[in-house]
Amino acid sequence: MVLDHYGYGLGGWVPGTAMDYQSGFTAGSDLYWMAMALAEGMKAVGKAPPNPIVGCVFVKDQKLLAKGATEEFGGRHGERVAASRLKEGEARGGTVYVTLEPCCHTGKQPPCAQLLVELGIKRCVMAMVDPFHKVNGRGIRYLEKHGVKVEVGVMAKEAMAWHLPFLFSSHYRRPLLVGKWAQTFDGHLADDQGGSQWISGQESRAYTHFLRQKYDAIMVGSGTVIADIPSLNVRDCRGPINRSPVKIIIDPKGRILSIDSEIQRHLIRKTFAGEPTIYCGPEHKSSWLSHVDMVHSIELKGPIDADLVARLNDCYQSLKDRPLQSIFVEGGPSLLNRLIGQGLIDVFHTFQRPSILGGHENRLGTAGKEPQRRLMAEKQDLYLLASIVLGQDIVVESLSQALANDIWKPGLESLHQSHR
Amino acid sequence: MVLDHYGYGLGGWVPGTAMDYQSGFTAGSDLYWMAMALAEGMKAVGKAPPNPIVGCVFVKDQKLLAKGATEEFGGRHGERVAASRLKEGEARGGTVYVTLEPCCHTGKQPPCAQLLVELGIKRCVMAMVDPFHKVNGRGIRYLEKHGVKVEVGVMAKEAMAWHLPFLFSSHYRRPLLVGKWAQTFDGHLADDQGGSQWISGQESRAYTHFLRQKYDAIMVGSGTVIADIPSLNVRDCRGPINRSPVKIIIDPKGRILSIDSEIQRHLIRKTFAGEPTIYCGPEHKSSWLSHVDMVHSIELKGPIDADLVARLNDCYQSLKDRPLQSIFVEGGPSLLNRLIGQGLIDVFHTFQRPSILGGHENRLGTAGKEPQRRLMAEKQDLYLLASIVLGQDIVVESLSQALANDIWKPGLESLHQSHR
Numbered sequence: 001m002v003l004d005h006y007g008y009g010l011g012g013w014v015p016g017t018a019m020d021y022q023s024g025f026t027a028g029s030d031l032y033w034m035a036m037a038l039a040e041g042m043k044a045v046g047k048a049p050p051n052p053i054v055g056c057v058f059v060k061d062q063k064l065l066a067k068g069a070t071e072e073f074g075g076r077h078g079e080r081v082a083a084s085r086l087k088e089g090e091a092r093g094g095t096v097y098v099t100l101e102p103c104c105h106t107g108k109q110p111p112c113a114q115l116l117v118e119l120g121i122k123r124c125v126m127a128m129v130d131p132f133h134k135v136n137g138r139g140i141r142y143l144e145k146h147g148v149k150v151e152v153g154v155m156a157k158e159a160m161a162w163h164l165p166f167l168f169s170s171h172y173r174r175p176l177l178v179g180k181w182a183q184t185f186d187g188h189l190a191d192d193q194g195g196s197q198w199i200s201g202q203e204s205r206a207y208t209h210f211l212r213q214k215y216d217a218i219m220v221g222s223g224t225v226i227a228d229i230p231s232l233n234v235r236d237c238r239g240p241i242n243r244s245p246v247k248i249i250i251d252p253k254g255r256i257l258s259i260d261s262e263i264q265r266h267l268i269r270k271t272f273a274g275e276p277t278i279y280c281g282p283e284h285k286s287s288w289l290s291h292v293d294m295v296h297s298i299e300l301k302g303p304i305d306a307d308l309v310a311r312l313n314d315c316y317q318s319l320k321d322r323p324l325q326s327i328f329v330e331g332g333p334s335l336l337n338r339l340i341g342q343g344l345i346d347v348f349h350t351f352q353r354p355s356i357l358g359g360h361e362n363r364l365g366t367a368g369k370e371p372q373r374r375l376m377a378e379k380q381d382l383y384l385l386a387s388i389v390l391g392q393d394i395v396v397e398s399l400s401q402a403l404a405n406d407i408w409k410p411g412l413e414s415l416h417q418s419h420r
Numbered sequence: 421m422v423l424d425h426y427g428y429g430l431g432g433w434v435p436g437t438a439m440d441y442q443s444g445f446t447a448g449s450d451l452y453w454m455a456m457a458l459a460e461g462m463k464a465v466g467k468a469p470p471n472p473i474v475g476c477v478f479v480k481d482q483k484l485l486a487k488g489a490t491e492e493f494g495g496r497h498g499e500r501v502a503a504s505r506l507k508e509g510e511a512r513g514g515t516v517y518v519t520l521e522p523c524c525h526t527g528k529q530p531p532c533a534q535l536l537v538e539l540g541i542k543r544c545v546m547a548m549v550d551p552f553h554k555v556n557g558r559g560i561r562y563l564e565k566h567g568v569k570v571e572v573g574v575m576a577k578e579a580m581a582w583h584l585p586f587l588f589s590s591h592y593r594r595p596l597l598v599g600k601w602a603q604t605f606d607g608h609l610a611d612d613q614g615g616s617q618w619i620s621g622q623e624s625r626a627y628t629h630f631l632r633q634k635y636d637a638i639m640v641g642s643g644t645v646i647a648d649i650p651s652l653n654v655r656d657c658r659g660p661i662n663r664s665p666v667k668i669i670i671d672p673k674g675r676i677l678s679i680d681s682e683i684q685r686h687l688i689r690k691t692f693a694g695e696p697t698i699y700c701g702p703e704h705k706s707s708w709l710s711h712v713d714m715v716h717s718i719e720l721k722g723p724i725d726a727d728l729v730a731r732l733n734d735c736y737q738s739l740k741d742r743p744l745q746s747i748f749v750e751g752g753p754s755l756l757n758r759l760i761g762q763g764l765i766d767v768f769h770t771f772q773r774p775s776i777l778g779g780h781e782n783r784l785g786t787a788g789k790e791p792q793r794r795l796m797a798e799k800q801d802l803y804l805l806a807s808i809v810l811g812q813d814i815v816v817e818s819l820s821q822a823l824a825n826d827i828w829k830p831g832l833e834s835l836h837q838s839h840r
Contacts, residue, residue, distance in 0.1 A: 184799060185770060186785030187607035195796040340776060350605060354768070354802040354818040356760060358785040358792035365606030365778045372778035376615040379604060382774040387807050387814045394807045394816055398774040 005035070008158040009386050010347060010397040011211045012042040028062045030097070030125055034155045036067065037097040038127070038162060041078065044069035046213035046243040050325045052100050052130075052166040054078035058086060058121075060094030073322055077103065079112040083119060092120030099159045101130040101139040101152075113142040123149040127159030129414050132170050153415040160411050161385060161397075165215065165326040168346065171407055175309060176326040178215055179336055179345040180208065182393075183364060184355045189333040190362035194227060196332075200351040202236075203391035208330075209237040211349060212245050215328035217316065221335035222251035222281070226259060229266045232330075233274050244275045245328060246316060250335055251281035252300055257289060264288055278315050280308065304339060333362045340365075340380070341372070346403045348382055350396040383408070425455070428578040429806050430767060430817040431631045432462040448482045450517070450545055454574045456487065457517040458547070458582060461498065464489035466633035466663040470745045472520050472550075472586040474498035478506060478541075480514030493742055497523065499532040503539060512540030519579045521550040521559040521572075533562040543569040547579030549834050552590050573835040580831050581805060581817075585635065585746040588766065591827050594726070595733060596746040598635055599756055599765040600628065602813075603784060604775045609753040610782035614647060616752075620771040622656075623811040628750075629657040631769060632665050635748035637736065641755035642671035642701070646679060649686045652750075653694050664695045665748060666736060670755055671701035672720055677709060684708055698735050700728065724759060753782045760785075760800070761792070766823045768802055770816040803828070 025032040034057075041055030048070040056078035058065040068081030076084070079102055083091070102112035102124070116124060124143050129152060130136060140150050160167065168176040181189050182200035190196035198205075212218055212234050224230065233244040249256065249271075256267070256279070271277070272292055280300040284290055290297065296319065298311050309327075316324035329339060339345050365372070383404035388395045399408055445452040454477075461475030468490040476498035478485040488501030496504075499522055503511070522532035522544070536544060544563050549572060550556060560570050580587065588596040601609050602620035610616035618625075632638055632654050644650065653664040669676065669691075676687070676699070691697070692712055700720040704710055710717065716739065718731050729747075736744035749759060759765050785792070803824035808815045819828055 183605070184785075185603070185607060185802075186783060187605060188785075191796045191799075192793045193795060197796065199796065348774070350774070352772075352816070354770070354804045354816060355799045356785045356802075357796065357799040358794050360793070363606060365604075365608075365776045373612045373780070374778050375613065376611045376617065376619065376777065379611075379775045379777040382605075382776075384774045384809065384812045384814070387809050389804065389807050392804045394804070394814065396772070396774060396814055 005031075005155065005158055008038070008155075008161065009207075009388050009395060010161045010164065010349065011207065011214055012038065012045065012162045030151070030154045033057050033059055033095075033097045034099070034125065034127060036064075037099050038155060038158060040067045041069045041099050041162060043240055044242065045210065045240070047072050048075070049073065049165065049216055050169065050322050051077075052163045055099045056082040057097040058082055058091050058094055059097065060091060065090055065094060074108050077109055077112050079115060080109065083115060086119070089120070093122050095123040095125060096121050097125045097154075099127045100163060101126050101128065101135055101137075102143070103130070103135050104139045104142040105134040107134075111142075113139045116143065117146040117148060121148055123151070125151045125154050127154055128152065128156045128163070128411065131167065131411065131414070156412065156415050160408065164347065167407055167411065168403065169323065169325045174306070175216070175313060175324045176347060177309070177329060177339065177345050178211075178326060178347040178349065179329045179340060180211065180349040180351075181331050181333075181336055181364070182351040182353065184353055184357045186356050186358065187364040188357045188359060188362055189331060189336070189364060191357060192359040192361045194362060196362075199353050199355075200393045201353070201391040204351045204393045204395065206236050206238045207390060207395065208351075209234050210239060212328060213237070213242055215245060215326040216324050217248050217278075217312070217327045218245040219248040219250060219327050219329045219335070221332055222249060222253070222255045223334060224330070224332045225249055225251075225256060225267070225271060226263065229263070229270050231270050231274070246275050246319065247271070247277040248312060248327065249277060249279050249281075250300070250304065251279065254282040254284065257281065257284050257287045261288075268292055276319050278312060280312075303342070304344065305342070333364070333366075337364065337366055343400070346400050348396075348398045350398070352394045352396065353392065354394070425451075425575065425578055428458070428575075428581065429627075429808050429815060430581045430584065430769065431627065431634050432458065432465065432582045450571070450574045453477050453479055453515075453517045454519070454545065454547060456484075457519050458575060458578060460487045461489045461519050461582060463660055464662065465630065465660070467492050468495070469493065469585065469636055470589065470742050471497075472583045475519045476502040477517040478502055478511050478514055479517065480511060485510055485514060494528050497529055497532050499535060500529065503535060506539070509540070513542050515543040515545060516541050517545045517574075519547045520583060521546050521548065521555055521557075522563070523550070523555050524559045524562045525554040527554075531562075533559045536563065537566040537568060541568055543571070545571045545574050547574055548572070548576045548583070548831065551587065551831065551834070576832065576835050580828065584767065587827055587831065588823065589743065589745045595636070595729060595744045596767060597729070597759065597765050598631075598746060598748045598767040598769065599760060600631065600748060600750050600769040600771075601753075601756055601784070602771040602773065604773055604777045606776050606778065607784040608777045608779060608782055609751060609756070609784060611777060612779040612781045614782060616782075619773050619775075620813045621773070621811040624771045624813045624815065626656050626658045627810060627815065628771075629654050630659060632748060633657070633662055635665060635746040636744050637668050637698075637732070637747045638665040639668040639670060639747050639749045639755070641752055642669060642673070642675045643754060644750070644752045645669055645671075645687070645691060646675060646683065649683070649690050651690050651694070666695050666739065667691070667697040668732060668747065669697060669699050669701075670720070670724065671699065674702040674704065677701065677704050677707045681708075688712055696739050698732060700732075723762065724764065725762070753784070757784065757786055763800075763820070766820050768816075768818045770818070772814045772816065773812065774814070
């Protein structure tokens with residue numbers, strides 16, 4: 001199973017690929033307009049969570065009338081944003097392209113299906129059904145009852161990949177954990193001295209910054225924080241910069257609590273600037289860190305597990321007034337291996353540079369000092385979604401088998417079922 | 421740098437990808453016809469070496485007139501094969517598509533450029549210039565002097581990848597060494613007990629069998645031979661089966677010489693059946709192996725180096741009456757790591773299964789027991805050509821930096837030079 005349209009990855013359209021988002025599609029085809037709708041959503045990356053960021057395009061007589069995407073939480077859905085850009089009566093008899101089934105219930109906004117009927121839309125092409133229990137085919141039935149011709153499944157895989165944080169968190173009621181790393185062919189995330197600059201190239205780093213916007217929070221280990229004093233914000237994106245993620249630092253041994261005052265100053269100026277930080281480490285009521293603005297603490301007692309994720313969600317909710325939908329785990333190797341080893345990573349963005357390093361340390365698959373020794377039949381298989389070339393890197397996007405079986409495959413099957 | 425057209429790998433068009441060879445190209449476009457010419461060459465995979473396997477298509481008024489590919493060594497070139505299928509005078513005023521510049525010198529066959537002029541061809545579209553010193557722009561000049569419009573560079577990368585064994589051996593005067601392996605994300609070619617079945621899926625294995633036809637000989641280590649008793653022939657290809665490779669077995673310690681008689685019988689029936697085998701190991705004039713038909717021996721004194729490759733070439737020449745143009749190294753891990761470590765591999769076909777195994781042994785990048793410890797800046801970078809998804813595997817094709825700099829990049833630059 002592979003995303004069918006080159007250049008669409010889990011993050012959405014991959015900025016930096018040679019292929020433009022509509023290239024390869026015949027102008028005026030359903031694919032062409034749906035790609036435009038998806039790209040419209042992607043321009044709004046990071047804006048609407050926990051709502052799905054829906055892209056919408058109105059077309060009549062093969063002419064683009066208006067397009068739009070969902071606004072920030074509580075704001076208008078993509079259909080309503082695009083509709084606000086139509087001239088009076090203009091869309092009557094036209095077609096609408098949406099990346100997700102229009103809603104038919106009154107939430108923070110009036111239902112979109114009703115809006116489309118009022119606009120006199122003749123045909124509604126949607127990439128996928130919205131599995132959210134208040135929608136789930138009701139939008140389709142409403143539209144059809146009012147004489148709108150409905151087609152489902154155009155660029156379904158791409159739309160599912162794009163809407164995955166929303167699909168996952170509505171299904172499991174917990175945040176999606178996304179692992180991202182850059183590696184050599186021989187599985188090194190860094191050399192034996194810890195050096196990792198640079199495995200991947202500029203295009204991959206730009207895509208990573210795009211992904212940082214897609215996901216609500218970014219998680220790193222204390223080793224990365226102390227070694228790199230990273231900003232963990234969104235900078236080198238080839239697209240709009242809509243937000244930076246909340247930062248989560250995992251520090252089981254409290255290494256950050258005892259660093260010298262010069263590094264403290266650097267961290268305060270760089271890592272703890274901008275968006276808030278959630279620090280997960282030992283209790284530290286009287287340490288220097290407890291006096292830093294924008295740093296919120298969660299006591300880390302045992303390993304990273306579902307309970308910690310739930311407490312991260314609570315903390316995020318208190319900071320942002322909405323649930324934590326997704327966490328982007330950027331490593332380093334020891335944090336990533338621990339989470340992978342425990343089966344906690346749901347989505348994998350792997351950046352591979354075709355190169356061979358050698359050495360023993362900082363490799364994938366070595367949780368703790370002694371790597372697990374498994375037989376081939378026992379290996380942890382991921383479910384491949386897509387592979388894209390970015391510059392000299394190969395980006396591979398895959399899912400845990402659980403996520404593939406619980407959400408991805410049923411989502412594709414639902415396209416072939418009748419919702420009428 | 422990435423091959424532009426999805427589905428074309430170093431082996432040529434990748435059988436088993438969802439995309440058909442001409443899919444995505446507008447019918448009747450230059451790309452469409454050139455893809456057909458390339459596919460025509462690929463159907464003849466393995467037939468013509470050391471000649472390049474040129475595909476040729478004659479077209480007039482957007483209608484296919486005839487197609488063909490180079491015959492076995494000494495036989496007719498692709499242009500002449502296709503021309504023999506034309507009706508009298510039919511191609512006059514038409515266009516010809518060829519994957520390589522037509523020759524203009526009399527070798528084993530009369531010059532193709534002259535043939536095209538005699539047929540009254542108006543336009544000649546070629547994927548690339550033939551850098552062979554007797555051609556190298558002379559074909560283009562001959563055609564233009566006789567009023568044929570020439571265009572160069574349509575699907576140039578794909579054609580260069582396809583013709584690489586020919587390009588390489590004409591440039592360096594030695595065989596191309598091609599490494600192929602299947603690995604997990606964490607760089608394991610096998611588990612700690614040596615198990616490697618199956619890292620890659622059925623589609624990848626079919627592609628591997630296609631590649632076995634593309635390259636003249638297949639090289640494996642004695643470990644693989646003893647563990648698997650492999651046939652090393654071409655079986656599960658999704659295309660024509662034109663030949664199986666000559667087998668080369670590397671056995672520095674002479675392990676095969678001292679195996680028990682039951683395994684001897686298996687080897688004789690399976691591994692040493694079909695095409696001849698070249699055994700590289702200690703001197704063994706009185707061993708069981710010296711009595712096996714179809715096994716030819718070369719004494720292996722030191723490491724695998726340029727001298728051994730030259731002796732392999734001599735042995736192949738005596739068997740097949742033509743030079744050894746390419747060797748497909750299928751491992752196992754210790755042979756591959758040794759060759760990679762010495763910088764002897766020119767082309768890399770890597771099959772990756774998105775999976776994580778764990779363990780210490782049988783990993784990429786560990787030549788000998790103790791892996792080399794290098795800094796990130798010292799890693800061995802390959803030059804990425806293409807990445808293709810096959811089933812649940814990612815196929816990555818790359819070149820050594822030397823090959824990229826000596827042949828690939830100059831080949832692409834030559835397209836922009838005037839040959840007139």
